[in-house]
Amino acid sequence: MIVGLSSAGSAITGLSGILRSDDPCVMITDSAGVFGNLGVGDTIQNEADCFTISVNSNAPIGNLLEFELLVNGTSDYACTLNFSIMVGDSMNLPTGPDGYGYYAYDNTDINFTQCPTFSWLEIGGVGTQLIGLGDDETRPVDLPPNFGPFRYYGVDYNQISICSNGWIAAGYTSMQSYNNESLPSIRSPEAIIAVSWDDYNPLYGGGVWYHHDVTNHCFIVEYDSVYYYGSEILWDKFQVIIYDTTIHTATGDNALLFQYQSSNNYGLNTVGIADHTRTIGLCYSFNNFYPATAAYLQSERAVCLVTDEPTAVSEYPVKPDLKVTNSELKVWVRPTVFKNRTEIIVSSLTKNTKIAIYDRTGRLINSHAQLDRSHCFLWDGTDNAGRKVKAGVYFVIVQNELGKVKTRLIRIE
Numbered sequence: 001m002i003v004g005l006s007s008a009g010s011a012i013t014g015l016s017g018i019l020r021s022d023d024p025c026v027m028i029t030d031s032a033g034v035f036g037n038l039g040v041g042d043t044i045q046n047e048a049d050c051f052t053i054s055v056n057s058n059a060p061i062g063n064l065l066e067f068e069l070l071v072n073g074t075s076d077y078a079c080t081l082n083f084s085i086m087v088g089d090s091m092n093l094p095t096g097p098d099g100y101g102y103y104a105y106d107n108t109d110i111n112f113t114q115c116p117t118f119s120w121l122e123i124g125g126v127g128t129q130l131i132g133l134g135d136d137e138t139r140p141v142d143l144p145p146n147f148g149p150f151r152y153y154g155v156d157y158n159q160i161s162i163c164s165n166g167w168i169a170a171g172y173t174s175m176q177s178y179n180n181e182s183l184p185s186i187r188s189p190e191a192i193i194a195v196s197w198d199d200y201n202p203l204y205g206g207g208v209w210y211h212h213d214v215t216n217h218c219f220i221v222e223y224d225s226v227y228y229y230g231s232e233i234l235w236d237k238f239q240v241i242i243y244d245t246t247i248h249t250a251t252g253d254n255a256l257l258f259q260y261q262s263s264n265n266y267g268l269n270t271v272g273i274a275d276h277t278r279t280i281g282l283c284y285s286f287n288n289f290y291p292a293t294a295a296y297l298q299s300e301r302a303v304c305l306v307t308d309e310p311t312a313v314s315e316y317p318v319k320p321d322l323k324v325t326n327s328e329l330k331v332w333v334r335p336t337v338f339k340n341r342t343e344i345i346v347s348s349l350t351k352n353t354k355i356a357i358y359d360r361t362g363r364l365i366n367s368h369a370q371l372d373r374s375h376c377f378l379w380d381g382t383d384n385a386g387r388k389v390k391a392g393v394y395f396v397i398v399q400n401e402l403g404k405v406k407t408r409l410i411r412i413e
Contacts, residue, residue: 001051003069003083005035006043013037014074017046021067025056035071066362084362084395093293093393093410094310098282100153101251101307102273106284108295111337111410113311116304120261121241124224127211130162135201135229136176138163144212147219148245151253152191153275160221160242162208163189166196166269168221168240171276178229182289184274184281192281195221195240195258196297197270199229206237217244218257228265237261249306256305266297273305310337310412329353329403333396337410344377346398353400357409365389381411 005015015035019028030052038044055065069081092111096103105114130139140161143149149156152170161169165178170191178199181188188194202208206224213220222239241257249255258271267288274281284294284303295301332345346353355368355377365383382388394409 001053002045002047003033003051004043004045005038005071007038007040009040011037011039012073012077015044015077016072017051018070018072019051019053019067020070021053021065023065026065026067027054027056028052029054038073082362084358095284095291095293096282097307097309098273099280100275101309102153102253102282102305103308103310104272104282104284104294105304105306105310106295107300107302114304114306114308116257116302118259118300118302120259121213121216121218121220121239123209123211123213123220123222123239124206127209127220127222130202130208130210133162133164133202133208135164135203136178138169138174138176140172141210143219146214147212150219150242151245152193153280154251154253155191155276157191160219161189162210162221164202164208164226165200166198166223166226166238167192167194169193180268180270180286182286183270183272183283184278186278188274188278190278191276192274192278193240193256194270194272196223196236196238196260196266198265198268200226201229202226204232205235217246218242219244225262231265234265235262236264236266249308251307253307258303258305260297260301261299263297263299263301269297271297271303309339329398329400329405331396331398331405331407333407333409336408337412338381339412341378341380342409344379344396344398345375346377347374348400348402350400350402353398356397356399358395358397359389359392365394379409 015038017033019031021028033046033051034049035044035046065085067083071079071081092109094103094105094109094112105112105116107116107118109115133139138161140159142159149158150170157170159172161173163176169189173189175189177189180197204227209222209224211220219242220239225235225237227235238260243255245254247255271285272281272283290296330347334343344355356364357366359365368377391412394411396409397404397406
């Protein structure tokens with residue numbers, strides 16, 4: 001394990017640390033680490049002398065593992081730092097919403113009904129090819145009358161513009177942008193749909209195609225093994241699917257699906273959407289930066305963009321109504337995925353039980369003391385100051401003199 005230390009005050013020399021944990025799921029086999037000298041405003045890590053830990057394979061994904069680090073330096077410097085690490089990660093959550101209400105659900109978000117399935121719809125040789133579409137070129141395409149209007153960010157369109165550089169736009173644009181931006185951006189095309197915004201030259205590869213698939217109620221634009229500009233070896237194959245209005249969404253906007261069949265060079269692209277004002281948008285990735293909830297692009301990745309709020313199917317290994325217990329302390333949480341309120345019910349053989357809620361960084365969000373043996377704490381998603389917390393993963397730790405139990409919650413918008 002590598003730990004980073006930062007200083008906003010004085011420089012400290014000769015830093016070393018001793019790592020401890022009383023969590024039964026953790027075994028520390030090398031507790032000593034050396035950091036070295038820390039300058040003012042600097043950050044250092046124990047890369048040359050790492051801590052070594054192992055975690056029990058039965059540790060539930062999402063549990064919070066607590067650690068204590070005893071730090072010592074020259075001139076009698078000493079401090080104790082506490083931090084937490086989550087078992088697993090937060091990738092199984094949707095990304096968003098943006099200011100309009102769009103979420104991005106990828107095919108790792110298996111706990112939600114909106115989770116897409118990768119199912120490639122090949123249209124090369126079946127649809128219409130944009131013959132001769134060259135480097136940095138955009139062409140308008142009328143949507144078929146029987147497809148119906150394309151509603152995007154609340155605006156209806158009967159046309160899209162297809163650019164050689166891995167993006168389309170709702171409506172007409174003459175922009176040919178190859179220099180990708182983080183979305184939203186006033187420098188991007190209006191109403192952009194960036195499935196893989198990068199500098200491509202589709203004169204090399206299989207070309208760019210579009211097709212109205214009546215059977216599957218969708219309009220497809222496919223970039224068939226198009227090459228990156230200036231490269232003779234790097235190409236990628238991906239598509240954007242626009243579903244017609246028979247696929248219902250919360251706001252009536254058409255559902256979008258990005259699919260990636262290959263994964264050769266996605267490091268410097270942009271994936272995301274933005275509205276016609278270029279002030280509201282959702283960025284799934286930009287120049288290899290991803291939000292914590294987004295899964296990295298790879299072959300057979302699917303990303304669905306809709307305005308439907310997250311609806312939980314189940315939460316593995318945490319169930320919608322969860323009971324966690326040790327021999328003396330029983331805790332029920334219902335539901336574990338919530339928007340406005342969830343119940344934390346405690347039953348114990350003793351009084352004076354503490355309920356604490358932490359965010360993913362280990363910061364205490366809310367705490368509650370239970371005075372009797374049986375008690376129900378209704379958490380409304382606020383911190384100790386009464387402010388609403390953001391959507392995301394939170395951890396509940398219930399403990400008293402008889403023991404401790406842990407579980408996690410997901411708050412959605």
